[in-house]
Amino acid sequence: MEPLAVEPIREYVRRGRPRYVGAGDEPLFLTDDGQQFSREGWAAMAQRLRRRLREEGIAFKQHRLRSTCARRLHEAGYPDSAIMEILGWSSMAMLRRYLGRIPVAQLKRYPTTLERVFGRAV
Numbered sequence: 001m002e003p004l005a006v007e008p009i010r011e012y013v014r015r016g017r018p019r020y021v022g023a024g025d026e027p028l029f030l031t032d033d034g035q036q037f038s039r040e041g042w043a044a045m046a047q048r049l050r051r052r053l054r055e056e057g058i059a060f061k062q063h064r065l066r067s068t069c070a071r072r073l074h075e076a077g078y079p080d081s082a083i084m085e086i087l088g089w090s091s092m093a094m095l096r097r098y099l100g101r102i103p104v105a106q107l108k109r110y111p112t113t114l115e116r117v118f119g120r121a122v
Contacts, residue, residue, distance in 0.1 A: 016052060067098040074099055075106070
């Protein structure tokens with residue numbers, strides 16, 4: 001978990017999360033009625049989060065930083081497969097959608113195929 005997310009998640013669990021009513025291992029995210037996380041449960045949780053953040057004057061949109069996160073991981077040297085794994089994407093189409101076109105100046109900074117094979121410029 002990202003260090004910046006630890007305290008907000010703890011706060012959510014302490015104050016904003018419904019009481020779990022299921023059996024077995026307790027999931028982190030719950031629907032409004034305390035059931036196990038599902039697609040619909042995520043939407044309900046996001047709505048609760050949006051309402052709480054709005055009370056604090058913060059605009060919330062779930063996917064606002066997808067492209068920013070993908071770009072930062074890419075610029076940090078993560079391979080495409082790792083970016084897809086980290087962000088939970090199963091297709092290159094998602095990666096390209098949010099990463100966008102790679103600027104030519106950035107592409108020129110990468111080693112050529114021969115440099116990668118031989119470990120030096122040829």
